[in-house]
Amino acid sequence: MANTAERIKDIIDSNDIVLFMKGVPQAPQCGFSSAVVQVLNQVGAPYASVNVLEDPFIREGIKAFSNWPTIPQLYVKGEFVGGCDIVREMFQAGELAALLTEKGILAPAS
Ligand SMILES: N[C@@H](CCC(=O)N[C@@H](CS)C(=O)NCC(=O)O)C(=O)O
Numbered sequence: 001m002a003n004t005a006e007r008i009k010d011i012i013d014s015n016d017i018v019l020f021m022k023g024v025p026q027a028p029q030c031g032f033s034s035a036v037v038q039v040l041n042q043v044g045a046p047y048a049s050v051n052v053l054e055d056p057f058i059r060e061g062i063k064a065f066s067n068w069p070t071i072p073q074l075y076v077k078g079e080f081v082g083g084c085d086i087v088r089e090m091f092q093a094g095e096l097a098a099l100l101t102e103k104g105i106l107a108p109a110s
């Protein structure tokens, strides 16, 4: 099996939006992960998710990969966006929708 950093790179390269979280979108296991799920659902873009509670290598590996100490972690088009606080602030400021539009994931508002 590929090493953890390679697995992580493969995951973020093969999904436009991917959320590393605790639990699954239908049943988040932490309020921070739940908050990002709610933001993504509201912004209305499809996303992949990885449950770090199922894989301790990914749970620790993603922190090293992003140089960010906590879960959740959101990636868009291979780039680290942030955790719960950043994503929530960006959403409230309209910056998350703007980013997703700029990246060609969301259609421009007409
Ligand atoms: N302020 C953080 C909150 C996230 C957070 O504190 N996560 C903790 C508790 S869920 C964490 O990932 N701890 C390390 C771990 O559980 O592996 C954010 O903006 O995302």
Ligand code: FES
Binding pocket: 022, 029, 030, 031, 032
């Ligand atoms: S699992 Fe306890 S704060 Fe996230």
